[in-house]
Amino acid sequence: MKFSNLFKKELSGLLTRQVIVSMIMTMVLFIFLGQIVGQAMNGVTDSIASSKLSIANLDDSAFTADILARMTEGGSTLNMVKLPESITPESYPAELEKLGIKSLIIIPEGFGNSVINDGKSGEITVITEMSIGGVFTSLDSLSTADAVNTINAASKDEILLKSYGVSEEVLKKLDAGASTVNYTTLDGKVAKINTASLSAVMMMQNMIAPIAVFFLLTMASQMIMTAISTEKIDKTLETLLSTPVSRLSVLMSKMAAAVVAAILNAITMGIGMVFYIGGIAGGAMNAAMSSSSISPEQVSSADLSALTEQVMSVPQALSALGITLSVGEYLLFGLQLILSLAIGLAAALLLGAMATDAKSQASLMLPVVMASMLPFFVTLMADVNTMPVMFKIIMYAIPFTNAYMAMPNLMSGNFLIFWVGAAYQALFLAGTLYAAVRMFMSDKLFTTTFGDTENKKKSLFAKK
């Protein structure tokens, strides 16, 4: 009896209405997140599983035909395409679009004979369409890379080569395999660079901004909420507001201090996260940077192999694909960040003013954290702009989504989405700020509370 009463008391203290609400909200968040990520994953795995390897075979040798036949036997579905004779790298994006494919392998004329007679592989061209989005949107090129590896492996397979009468002398001269010339296309533009490496660099760049936004939002919100609620909980607010300073000054000083502290926090956390992600994506990043750090002039003077000759540097490729941000666009990103930060602060201020104790403060912070976390994870993994309309509307209705999507939208030239989002943000901010200032300037600061349900609760220990 005594134990059960003690147990009931402890449990009722732990499982408050706020805690239950936060549990349900967390569950709903992960269900929603799972749906979105699942959809993104399904799209990618389906495309990898069902996609045909598009190959333009310009070589009429039996050796090349044999390699392709072995690939088919190995389970690959080949989509053999014909290319116009006049094709140039500039027309690659249009050709991919015309053929309705996202990647293409071009085996050059004389590829087979060169391997068999001289032990030298030709130059295979790989063209891949890149997409700017979450982690899962950059996995499409995996099957193409696998196919190139298969061709390379076959070009060095001594048993296969001997069956074509390749002499021991030629076998000794075998090179490292076919060299690959990579082209990346995006929105009708083309750049001579490896898509996977470029995607890794892009992913790095596109992750830094959301991480910074996420930390900035949650920390600034947490700080302003703590600044207000602690004054209420510690009973210092009444004393402070009875002094000859305007409430607006008190409010603004708290907001400004929260922003400064949050920026410092976001910088330190952001640096840590960049190194953390850098460690994960290090291999791909290094590969891209090592090939990109050589200018075309340096390549020719150093007489390096054709592998890196005339390969664009990452900045050159980003510029050629039109995915660099101008100073004006960086300013627009800053504008979006300020809007989001202001919304977070205003919302946290409004909610913090209702806190009566540490427990209610934690519960009141939950909506802001959830609203920051959901779009953070979603945009990290998937491209919101390619989602079904319903998901898209839900995601963009969360004001912070606009901040996470600002960078990709500006890079992709989705200015309409950016400006509509900014206008929505501005309206949302006006409404939240109005409510927050009104609350702070009025009696409600002292009369509105959250979670005060004690008087409505039935006694746990009352006899039925």
Add this chain to the structure above:
Amino acid sequence: MNVLEVKGLSKKYPKKDVFAADNVSFDVGEGEIYALIGPNGAGKTTTIRMLSTLISPTSGEAFMDGFALTKAPEEFRKRVTYLPDEAGAYKTLTGIGYLEFMGSLFAKDRAELESFVQRGEAISGLGEKLRDKIGGYSRGMIRKLLLARAVMTNPKLAIMDEATSGLDVINALEIRKMIKELSVNNKMSFLLSSHNMLEIEYLADRVGLITAGKITAQGTVAELKAKYNSDNLEEVFVKAVNENEVL
């Protein structure tokens, strides 16, 4: 000369059927100690909060040195300090840091701030403890610090809700003595609220008895004792409250 004049001050909270303060009127003279007494929830804190400009009155007006509460709250607030019941102080600051911070919100210049802080240091009686963080203070020490803060700026009117709550007998006596001295020597006026009738009897020049939001009786302690035919203020309190409930 009156420092504070309260005229028909009322407050009705949203979603509540009754007035928390209903047509409250009283005045406080220069150097006078006026005490508001009444049962819990009678409207003392609501009245005090309105006079501290924390909440706005639904109707009525109050004047401080001629400045109207509703029309010139900034001027009104400059002349008042407020010590809430169970108030806290910033735990990360030292005692002296707290006095400096709060003083800076009242002071016109550095010299005035220094005089405020010196005064606060002396009144608090905390000595070297003022150099310690408030986080390590006892409840009594915090109360002394807050009291020092409330009077160091030499306000026209110091509003104190349960001024000596949490203090031991010796500290409480010191505070009462300090309030008395400030009212006599510095002509500082006080509006007190307390449940300690002995304290009120010792301190107050006049008492206002508030029940169900209304001031039902006011006068000197002697006048109230005579009116309710009582030997002490506790008896006055009980009789007045019972009378009001019967009515």
